[in-house]
Amino acid sequence: xxxxxxxEKLGLSQTTVSRALNGYPEVSDxxxxxxxxxxAQHNYRPSSRAKSLATGRSMAIAHVIPVPAxxxxxxxxxxxxxxxxxxxxxxxxxxxxxSVADDGDExxxxxxxxxRRSVDGVIVHAPRVDDxxxxxxxxxxxxxxxxxxxxxxxxxxxxxxxxxxxxxxRATRFLTDLGHRRIALVNGVADMDFAARRADxxxxxLDDVGIAADPALLLHGEMTEHHGYRxxxxxxxxxxxxxxxxxxxxIIAIGIRRACEEAGLTLGRDVSLVTHDDDLSYFRxxxxxxxxxxxxxxxxxxxxxxARMLLQLVADPGTTPMTRLxxxxxxxxxxxxxxxxDR
Amino acid sequence: xxxxxxxEKLGLSQTTVSRALNGYPEVSDxxxxxxxxxxAQHNYRPSSRAKSLATGRSMAIAHVIPVPAxxxxxxxxxxxxxxxxxxxxxxxxxxxxxSVADDGDExxxxxxxxxRRSVDGVIVHAPRVDDxxxxxxxxxxxxxxxxxxxxxxxxxxxxxxxxxxxxxxRATRFLTDLGHRRIALVNGVADMDFAARRADxxxxxLDDVGIAADPALLLHGEMTEHHGYRxxxxxxxxxxxxxxxxxxxxIIAIGIRRACEEAGLTLGRDVSLVTHDDDLSYFRxxxxxxxxxxxxxxxxxxxxxxARMLLQLVADPGTTPMTRLxxxxxxxxxxxxxxxxDR
DNA sequence: TGCGGTGTTCAAAGCGCTTTGGCTTTCGGG
DNA sequence: CCCGAAAGCCAAAGCGCTTTGAACACCGCA
Numbered sequence: 019x020x021x022x023x024x025x026e027k028l029g030l031s032q033t034t035v036s037r038a039l040n041g042y043p044e045v046s047d048x049x050x051x052x053x054x055x056x057x058a059q060h061n062y063r064p065s066s067r068a069k070s071l072a073t074g075r076s077m078a079i080a081h082v083i084p085v086p087a088x089x090x091x092x093x094x095x096x097x098x099x100x101x102x103x104x105x106x107x108x109x110x111x112x113x114x115x116x117s118v119a120d121d122g123d124e125x126x127x128x129x130x131x132x133x134r135r136s137v138d139g140v141i142v143h144a145p146r147v148d149d150x151x152x153x154x155x156x157x158x159x160x161x162x163x164x165x166x167x168x169x170x171x172x173x174x175x176x177x178x179x180x181x182x183x184x185x186x187x188r189a190t191r192f193l194t195d196l197g198h199r200r201i202a203l204v205n206g207v208a209d210m211d212f213a214a215r216r217a218d219x220x221x222x223x224l225d226d227v228g229i230a231a232d233p234a235l236l237l238h239g240e241m242t243e244h245h246g247y248r249x250x251x252x253x254x255x256x257x258x259x260x261x262x263x264x265x266x267x268x269i270i271a272i273g274i275r276r277a278c279e280e281a282g283l284t285l286g287r288d289v290s291l292v293t294h295d296d297d298l299s300y301f302r303x304x305x306x307x308x309x310x311x312x313x314x315x316x317x318x319x320x321x322x323x324x325a326r327m328l329l330q331l332v333a334d335p336g337t338t339p340m341t342r343l344x345x346x347x348x349x350x351x352x353x354x355x356x357x358x359x360d361r
Numbered sequence: 362x363x364x365x366x367x368x369e370k371l372g373l374s375q376t377t378v379s380r381a382l383n384g385y386p387e388v389s390d391x392x393x394x395x396x397x398x399x400x401a402q403h404n405y406r407p408s409s410r411a412k413s414l415a416t417g418r419s420m421a422i423a424h425v426i427p428v429p430a431x432x433x434x435x436x437x438x439x440x441x442x443x444x445x446x447x448x449x450x451x452x453x454x455x456x457x458x459x460s461v462a463d464d465g466d467e468x469x470x471x472x473x474x475x476x477r478r479s480v481d482g483v484i485v486h487a488p489r490v491d492d493x494x495x496x497x498x499x500x501x502x503x504x505x506x507x508x509x510x511x512x513x514x515x516x517x518x519x520x521x522x523x524x525x526x527x528x529x530x531r532a533t534r535f536l537t538d539l540g541h542r543r544i545a546l547v548n549g550v551a552d553m554d555f556a557a558r559r560a561d562x563x564x565x566x567l568d569d570v571g572i573a574a575d576p577a578l579l580l581h582g583e584m585t586e587h588h589g590y591r592x593x594x595x596x597x598x599x600x601x602x603x604x605x606x607x608x609x610x611x612i613i614a615i616g617i618r619r620a621c622e623e624a625g626l627t628l629g630r631d632v633s634l635v636t637h638d639d640d641l642s643y644f645r646x647x648x649x650x651x652x653x654x655x656x657x658x659x660x661x662x663x664x665x666x667x668a669r670m671l672l673q674l675v676a677d678p679g680t681t682p683m684t685r686l687x688x689x690x691x692x693x694x695x696x697x698x699x700x701x702x703d704r
Numbered sequence: 705t706g707c708g709g710t711g712t713t714c715a716a717a718g719c720g721c722t723t724t725g726g727c728t729t730t731c732g733g734g
Numbered sequence: 735c736c737c738g739a740a741a742g743c744c745a746a747a748g749c750g751c752t753t754t755g756a757a758c759a760c761c762g763c764a
Contacts, residue, residue, distance in 0.1 A: 072720075417719070
């Protein structure tokens with residue numbers, strides 16, 4: 019069933035039917051009712067392709083998520099982020115296009131999206147400290163919102179980020195206040211912007227209380243359980259092991275927990291652990307009471323907010339870039355305690 | 362830059378330019394070279410909207426993933442599944458559309474997809490035992506492939522599934538062979554098809570060795586860490602606790618592990634645990650050696666295979682439905698051991 | 705010289721919608 | 735009674751592509 023068929027069936031012109039369905043005023047109430055009814059009855063919906071061709075707007079947003087081919091790692095936070103974003107799209111009648119980009123073809127993907135005009139805007143994920151994408155995106159003229167930031171380039175484009183620096187400074191301070199002096203940070207890959215800011219907050223806070231940062235305690239890697247396990251395992255087996263861990267994600271924290279458990283150490287007593295917590299739907303950090311002491315920043319909400327920002331940008335391309343910095347909440351759970359006196 | 366502009370710049374007709382770019386034979390080599398070069402230079406790519414309108418194929422596949430509004434649970438396996446599928450799409454020039462469906466508007470989403478003709482096919486996720494979607498999908502005439510199966514309806518449509526029944530029967534048997542007689546299954550939501558099949562395999566295997574299934578040991582719920590923890594916690598605190606657990610996912614297993622740890626029980630010695638393992642990228646069950654004794658079936662591969670099936674179906678709608686049943690591999694890790702003699 | 709064949713190119717129609725710019729009809733006010 | 739405005743509807747153009755059907759030039763061959 020297409021517009022022509024529907025209008026013939028109704029004995030009206032395509033113009034009138036189109037206007038009736040799109041809520042234009044110059045259609046009588048009686049006619050509009052008839053049209054709307056017939057459309058519902060015949061299950062008619064305008065072809066999205068034809069509609070976008072005619073209007074010039076594709077009513078779709080792309081999310082480009084990087085999946086490095088070398089380790090095929092898909093960051094699990096995307097699932098929840100996307101769920102949050104898609105709520106917004108659904109309400110506004112937008113479709114969501116997902117592009118999985120290997121490091122190699124990242125640039126090609128953005129160019130493609132722009133020149134094929136398949137979407138009205140893009141959400142950019144996983145920005146790096148020094149990222150060629152910023153210039154590319156600006157040159158393409160496609161509205162975009164970044165989840166995170168591009169290193170020092172914090173102006174001239176729209177982004178939403180959590181205050182990684184402050185959050186991790188606060189967590190570090192929380193541990194030093196408990197008497198810990200050897201604190202390890204099990205972080206994400208070093209060139210990821212969020213990881214750099216977290217490392218920054220961590221070493222800044224150590225600095226503030228006069229603790230010299232030990233490079234051996236700062237570990238970068240993919241945000242996997244294995245990275246958490248291996249890092250903690252090696253550190254605990256080495257000389258002068260840390261008494262506390264900071265983890266960049268709950269998945270990493272689980273790995274750390276497994277290593278501690280194996281070493282016969284109890285979290286919150288022998289070893290302390292503070293983790294970042296994206297509040298993933300399948301891994302809530304406790305329902306009423308926190309299990310892990312954690313910095314919480316719900317990524318699903320990030321998705322919702324980014325999507326709203328982008329739609330606003332798309333609706334009014336003249337808008338000056340919007341930025342939004344969210345603070346994480348520190349929730350004290352059962353995985354932290356005073357530093358052991360001696361070991 | 363559009364086709365008209367490009368062809369004017371080249372002094373050729375749109376027809377010729379289009380044919381040159383699409384590899385039609387009736388264009389001289391010299392002309393084709395000129396056209397291809399100019400297109401690359403001006404960064405021209407045909408508008409996907411116009412192209413699909415003209416060809417009638419939208420060159421896009423939708424994935425409809427259910428996210429029940431009541432608990433907002435996003436199954437983390439989707440991320441890896443989708444990564445696998447999108448490889449295939451990228452190679453064939455397809456886009457991927459993601460629709461997040463609440464229980465309520467599931468039907469509306471499929472109807473919408475079909476009548477707006479925004480995609481050429483659909484991948485259906487999370488089928489239930491008794492699912493109205495099957496009839497709906499068949500009536501819509503949109504090619505589709507189901508990841509899983511719809512209960513007893515295993516014919517007349519294309520699906521890819523793992524052999525849940527056999528896998529869980531095997532795991533159960535593995536545990537009874539170790540002397541366990543009280544085995545709990547911490548499963549997914551009861552009306553999910555995969556959960557039903559797993560429960561089936563489990564109770565079938567118990568039957569075979571003459572153990573009466575205790576309904577108190579079969580627990581259904583969302584596939585969250587919390588579900589694993591709570592289930593194990595309650596069972597271990599109750600009378601006649603199980604000596605072994607079967608978990609329907611690694612996330613659930615982590616919850617079970619936490620409960621055991623809290624109860625002072627060591628996995629593999631005091632309590633045994635076999636889990637299903639989707640081989641998620643961020644949570645590999647060990648690199649060379651398995652951590653958890655597990656039934657492994659890589660969901661990323663499922664994604665790749667489903668996508669290939671669907672593209673084939675789209676290319677040739679006359680094809681008879683394809684089905685594919687994959688066997689899971691049992692890998693023995695450190696979480697299982699003989700049943701304790703007495704407790 | 706004429707003719708069919710071949711290789712190369714083009715004009716124009718059509719995909720299913722939106723939207724511009726009329727065209728009628730109705731109605732109230734002078 | 736006439737006129738202008740307003741309400742309601744429509745034909746046709748246009749969005750950017752593909753594809754049909756035809757044109758044209760050139761060839762070898764009879």
